[in-house]
Amino acid sequence: MPSVGKSELRYEGKExxxxxxxYLDDYEIPGCLYGATLRSSVPHARIREIVFxxxxxxxxxxxxxxxxxxRNQVALIELDQPLLAxxxxxxxxxxxxxxxxxxxxxxxxALSHVRVEYEELxxxxxxxxxxxxxxxxxxxxxxxxxxxxxxxxxxxxxxxxRFIVEGEYRVPHQExxxxxxxxxxxxxEDGALHVMGSLQCPYYVHKxxxxxxxxxxxxxxxxxxxxxxxxxxxxxYPNMIGGHAAVLSRKAGRPVKIVYDRAEDMAATTKRHPAIxxxxxxxxxxxxxxxxDIEVLMDGGAYVTLxxxxxxxxxxxxxxxxxxxxxxxxxxxxxxxxxxxGAFRGFGAPQTLFAxxxxxxxxxxxxxxxxLRLRRLNAFREGSTTxxxxxxxxxxxxxxxxxxxxxxxxxxxxxxxxxRFNRDARKPVWKGIGLAMVHHGAGFTGSGxxxxxxxxxxxxxxxxxxxxxxxSTEIGQGTNTLFAQIVADSVGVPLERVRVETPDTSRVxxxxxxxxxRTCMVVGGLLRRAALELRKELRGAHPKAPGxxxxxxxxxxxxxxxxxxxxxxxxxxxxxxxxxxxxxxxxDAYGVYxxxxxxxxxxxxxxxxxxRVRKITxxxxxxxxxxPLLAKGQxxxxxxxxxxxxxxxxxxxxxxxxxxxxxxxxxIPTALDTPPMDVSVVEKPFSGGPFGAxxxxxxxxxxxxxxxxAAVCHATGAWIAELPLLPEKLLHAHKNNGQR
Amino acid sequence: MPIRxxxxxxxxxxxxxxxxxxxxxxxxxxxxxxxxxxxxxxxCGACTVLLDGEPVNSCLIxxxxxxxxxxxxxxxxxxxERLNALQQCFLESGGAQCGICTPGMLMTASxxxxxxxxxxxxxxxxxxxxxxxxxxxxxxxxxxxIAAARKRKSRA
Numbered sequence: 001m002p003s004v005g006k007s008e009l010r011y012e013g014k015e016x017x018x019x020x021x022x023y024l025d026d027y028e029i030p031g032c033l034y035g036a037t038l039r040s041s042v043p044h045a046r047i048r049e050i051v052f053x054x055x056x057x058x059x060x061x062x063x064x065x066x067x068x069x070x071r072n073q074v075a076l077i078e079l080d081q082p083l084l085a086x087x088x089x090x091x092x093x094x095x096x097x098x099x100x101x102x103x104x105x106x107x108x109x110a111l112s113h114v115r116v117e118y119e120e121l122x123x124x125x126x127x128x129x130x131x132x133x134x135x136x137x138x139x140x141x142x143x144x145x146x147x148x149x150x151x152x153x154x155x156x157x158x159x160x161x162r163f164i165v166e167g168e169y170r171v172p173h174q175e176x177x178x179x180x181x182x183x184x185x186x187x188x189e190d191g192a193l194h195v196m197g198s199l200q201c202p203y204y205v206h207k208x209x210x211x212x213x214x215x216x217x218x219x220x221x222x223x224x225x226x227x228x229x230x231x232x233x234x235x236x237y238p239n240m241i242g243g244h245a246a247v248l249s250r251k252a253g254r255p256v257k258i259v260y261d262r263a264e265d266m267a268a269t270t271k272r273h274p275a276i277x278x279x280x281x282x283x284x285x286x287x288x289x290x291x292x293d294i295e296v297l298m299d300g301g302a303y304v305t306l307x308x309x310x311x312x313x314x315x316x317x318x319x320x321x322x323x324x325x326x327x328x329x330x331x332x333x334x335x336x337x338x339x340x341x342g343a344f345r346g347f348g349a350p351q352t353l354f355a356x357x358x359x360x361x362x363x364x365x366x367x368x369x370x371x372l373r374l375r376r377l378n379a380f381r382e383g384s385t386t387x388x389x390x391x392x393x394x395x396x397x398x399x400x401x402x403x404x405x406x407x408x409x410x411x412x413x414x415x416x417x418x419x420r421f422n423r424d425a426r427k428p429v430w431k432g433i434g435l436a437m438v439h440h441g442a443g444f445t446g447s448g449x450x451x452x453x454x455x456x457x458x459x460x461x462x463x464x465x466x467x468x469x470x471x472s473t474e475i476g477q478g479t480n481t482l483f484a485q486i487v488a489d490s491v492g493v494p495l496e497r498v499r500v501e502t503p504d505t506s507r508v509x510x511x512x513x514x515x516x517x518r519t520c521m522v523v524g525g526l527l528r529r530a531a532l533e534l535r536k537e538l539r540g541a542h543p544k545a546p547g548x549x550x551x552x553x554x555x556x557x558x559x560x561x562x563x564x565x566x567x568x569x570x571x572x573x574x575x576x577x578x579x580x581x582x583x584x585x586x587x588d589a590y591g592v593y594x595x596x597x598x599x600x601x602x603x604x605x606x607x608x609x610x611x612r613v614r615k616i617t618x619x620x621x622x623x624x625x626x627x628p629l630l631a632k633g634q635x636x637x638x639x640x641x642x643x644x645x646x647x648x649x650x651x652x653x654x655x656x657x658x659x660x661x662x663x664x665x666x667x668i669p670t671a672l673d674t675p676p677m678d679v680s681v682v683e684k685p686f687s688g689g690p691f692g693a694x695x696x697x698x699x700x701x702x703x704x705x706x707x708x709x710a711a712v713c714h715a716t717g718a719w720i721a722e723l724p725l726l727p728e729k730l731l732h733a734h735k736n737n738g739q740r
Numbered sequence: 741m742p743i744r745x746x747x748x749x750x751x752x753x754x755x756x757x758x759x760x761x762x763x764x765x766x767x768x769x770x771x772x773x774x775x776x777x778x779x780x781x782x783x784c785g786a787c788t789v790l791l792d793g794e795p796v797n798s799c800l801i802x803x804x805x806x807x808x809x810x811x812x813x814x815x816x817x818x819x820x821e822r823l824n825a826l827q828q829c830f831l832e833s834g835g836a837q838c839g840i841c842t843p844g845m846l847m848t849a850s851x852x853x854x855x856x857x858x859x860x861x862x863x864x865x866x867x868x869x870x871x872x873x874x875x876x877x878x879x880x881x882x883x884x885x886i887a888a889a890r891k892r893k894s895r896a
Contacts, residue, residue, distance in 0.1 A: 014821075015839075017817075017818070017846070018815070025773075176874075179776070179786050180778070228776070228840025230838075262779040633834045633837055636876060636877035663778075663872065674879075
């Protein structure tokens with residue numbers, strides 16, 4: 001019985017449901033101290049002095065500052081970010097000092113007995129000020145990174161166009177709001193550093209800590225604990241907290257746990273990059289795209305962190321899933337004195353796709369052409385060429401997703417019906433329905449997978465058990481279950497024969513970070529290759545293996561010889577037909593794209609301007625749903641996060657700091673705010689993915705935002721191109737430019 | 741004054757400070773770490789337990805209020821390894837992803853089902869509105885609770 005394609009039960013589901021899964025704070029670590037972090041209260045300043053209250057019993061505490069860090073750089077893409085600010089702080093909430101105590105509450109209390117004397121410096125807090133170089137804070141132009149994509153001749157395309165439509169779109173910060181806050185622990189044993197915690201990328205932490213303490217590989221071990229949500233928020237930031245715990249532990253000679261509370265997590269850790277996107281689009285009389293001229297600006301925050309890669313993905317998705325002969329995308333990420341923005345599900349694409357998709361509504365308004373017809377006319381098909389010149393050879397489910405969504409939601413009929421409904425002034429609400437369609441590249445951008453050269457392995461034990469060895473983490477999305485299913489079917493054994501080991505850098509090879517919708521497609525593909533190798537060897541060892549359990553055991557004993565296991569490893573190899581030019585941003589930007597469409601059906605209250613989404617219909621082409629229940633769970637979950645992004649989630653920045661770092665006033669959707677969803681999976685198999693699978697993790701975050709905004713514009717008649725669509729913004733837009 | 745509490749059917753005595761939060765007493769003093777802290781201010785519901793049968797946020801309850809009262813946590817639901825009907829429905833319908841909101845969600849859902857709550861989807865959403873989940877988009881949680889409500893009906 002094949003397992004792939006079946007909704008197998010979640011691998012670690014029972015422990016989670018019994019409350020037995022152990023998250024970092026659930027571990028009782030003998031002799032453990034609790035760490036607390038002293039942070040900057042200003043966005044940019046020279047630290048004159050850190051003053052410790054002389055009346056406080058400091059001998060009971062362990063205190064660490066920058067001078068306790070052997071090499072004070074958090075290694076990621078660049079080395080510009082210190083683990084603890086030394087001379088200068090460059091954003092509010094930047095870590096300055098660490099305090100540990102056996103009692104958690106006393107460690108936190110101690111923070112109030114430290115005073116930092118600052119000499120405040122000029123600061124740049126907004127994208128606009130950074131762009132205008134109000135002060136040069138990074139290089140001479142404040143630009144962390146810029147990209148240019150050029151295809152054809154944009155000016156010529158615009159000159160030949162019947163219609164030219166311009167628009168500007170703005171998207172805000174977004175907080176991950178995983179329900180488990182960041183948490184890491186560290187201890188030293190015989191000169192070796194042990195770190196465990198809530199994290200997505202064990203080898204990122206490994207790399208960062210190796211650099212901080214100048215350790216050889218074998219003196220450092222990173223283990224993932226059960227992780228209560230990530231969404232990108234635990235991609236790079238655990239490097240920082242792991243480093244803090246390790247510095248304190250080194251000084252204390254005891255294990256140290258650091259568990260953030262909600263306010264600290266929200267204020268200090270990364271957010272989605274805010275962005276401004278401008279479009280100038282040329283179209284023929286019938287609505288065919290002739291030119292797309294796009295400008296993207298992103299706010300990177302105070303340090304480089306992952307910003308260049310986020311901007312890259314945003315840039316590569318900026319056109320939307322449409323073919324256009326003449327394209328220019330110019331993008332820049334800028335430095336500001338705000339906490340560094342980082343990875344968040346979608347990784348730059350939700351920002352630029354919001355603009356690309358809502359812009360169709362602008363085009364429809366200005367040209368009188370129907371936005372659904374425009375999408376149908378211009379959508380990627382097999383054989384289309386993208387802005388980077390990539391020819392889409394297979395697995396292009398854009399139109400299929402669109403048509404399924406349109407049919408299931410009754411879009412065309414309701415679009416007209418609601419227009420009639422909205423003409424009745426006596427109704428207490430306006431009704432609206434809106435549409436969007438997106439693509440999302442699966443795996444690392446460009447040559448990223450090639451550079452990463454990930455490895456994943458299987459262990460065949462003497463007892464004939466098959467164990468998955470990968471650094472890819474289970475963070476709720478279903479890694480364990482998918483891996484087990486892919487391996488079971490590839491070897492040809494029942495699912496129960498496959499176990500998935502906890503990511504532990506002393507045991508598992510580096511299968512790369514758990515990001516970029518790559519776990520199932522890329523790492524699952526590596527495991528499938530290892531599994532086919534293992535199967536071949538089993539067959540060779542016993543003619544009836546792996547089919548019969550006895551033969552499987554006999555074959556396993558023969559293969560393992562005197563050892564207790566044999567390892568089968570596979571490493572990533574670039575498919576020969578994939579080429580990417582990183583200098584000129586030309587070629588195959590991603591191995592393949594997933595596609596999605598969504599229709600948002602909603603009402604806007606005429607008195608309060610509150611938006612109530614009644615239903616979201618979505619269809620998503622993910623190649624193959626290895627586990628349909630988990631795939632739909634990913635889609636529904638990403639959709640809800642995007643509902644929050646569109647309607648509620650409002651990071652209020654005051655003097656460069658988040659002013660509402662609480663779940664009380666940073667509103668994420670509840671079960672009541674989240675609409676019922678009609679989720680369907682489209683399967684256009686990809687020959688390069690295991691069983692045809694592409695990526696699904698990020699895709700659902702891209703599409704509901706612009707669909708909701710389109711529906712709000714449809715309902716109110718107003719034009720509003722900035723998220724979140726808060727009632728006060730709607731009121732304002734409606735009074736200013738509403739058509740009814 | 742020691743505080744006497746019945747936790748998951750067992751009598752316990754707590755002799756520490758009466759203002760200690762119930763969640764900390766459960767996790768630190770009684771080693772019941774199934775109850776999770778998400779926000780510490782009663783917004784997220786991850787720490788939901790049943791107090792004399794009714795759902796409360798255990799991060800907002802000083803233990804001093806609990807003398808003579810009964811608390812139920814997620815650890816009370818399964819019989820050893822065996823999941824109860826509600827947990828089984830969560831497993832089969834995809835109600836748990838990362839699992840951190842799950843214990844609180846299960847306790848709220850237990851109360852809903854135990855107090856005769858219906859299987860109407862919008863009523864279920866209303867019942868769960870005090871428990872935040874960032875992974876599932878709630879659809880499969882709602883499906884799980886409805887499935888459990890159906891099972892309950894068919895047993896009755």
